[in-house]
Amino acid sequence: MAETVKLLGTKGSPFSHRAEVALRLKEVNFEFLHEDLAHKSDMLLRYNPIHKKIPVLVHEEKPIVESLIVVEYVDEAFNGYAILPSDPYERAMARFWARYIDEKVIPAFWMSCWTDEEMQKGFIAQAKETLTTLERQLKGKKFFGGDSIGFVDLAAGMVAFWFGILQEVAGINLLNEEDYPVLCRWADDYCSVEAVKESLLDRKLLVAHFASKKEKIFATKAPVYD
Numbered sequence: 001m002a003e004t005v006k007l008l009g010t011k012g013s014p015f016s017h018r019a020e021v022a023l024r025l026k027e028v029n030f031e032f033l034h035e036d037l038a039h040k041s042d043m044l045l046r047y048n049p050i051h052k053k054i055p056v057l058v059h060e061e062k063p064i065v066e067s068l069i070v071v072e073y074v075d076e077a078f079n080g081y082a083i084l085p086s087d088p089y090e091r092a093m094a095r096f097w098a099r100y101i102d103e104k105v106i107p108a109f110w111m112s113c114w115t116d117e118e119m120q121k122g123f124i125a126q127a128k129e130t131l132t133t134l135e136r137q138l139k140g141k142k143f144f145g146g147d148s149i150g151f152v153d154l155a156a157g158m159v160a161f162w163f164g165i166l167q168e169v170a171g172i173n174l175l176n177e178e179d180y181p182v183l184c185r186w187a188d189d190y191c192s193v194e195a196v197k198e199s200l201l202d203r204k205l206l207v208a209h210f211a212s213k214k215e216k217i218f219a220t221k222a223p224v225y226d
Ligand SMILES: N[C@@H](CCC(=O)N[C@@H](CS)C(=O)NCC(=O)O)C(=O)O
Pocket: 013, 014, 015, 016, 037, 052, 053, 054, 055, 065, 066, 067, 068, 224, 225, 226
């Protein structure tokens, strides 16, 4: 009997995106259950009672939450495309960079978009520093994962697709070809990978989504992604 795999997520979420791309790379048949985050489903609250966030992967009725953990689970539970490297040291390095992206790169960029004055200056300085670190890390490679996308590329999907949209809506210009040519080239290559393309929402829809939430996000002044 076929395994049942469900993904609770939204097409606009960079965290859902990680899980979806992992499933697509592995060619797993799955059902995408779209969550309305303004009215969370009973299923989401039941399967992720602690954080109440998407994505949630449900494999044979067992829930797995937190996008990077979901990606690691998908890599281990299904055959096919290797998302993490097999070498233990390389695996540890991939986890290091994925964590760096979650803990440093994304919050600094997000806060640069949604703050102003002195506070924004501080976040912009941090964001530039983290983007420079990523630029250096990527130099000489096609993807963070080498010749094909891997764990760190999935972790950085938000940098590749969402950062351009966020900075457009916020009216700032942090990630650009002049300052980060390697990252920008990588972003184009990443977004051209079939499994990635299939899981990306139309850019215009996302611009409209963040534009409609701009005031609310700005008022939040915290790295809470909605
Ligand atoms: N650390 C989490 C972050 C997930 C996350 O922030 N999801 C957002 C959507 S992009 C969400 O569910 N927000 C709803 C809420 O915070 O109530 C992960 O990597 O899965």
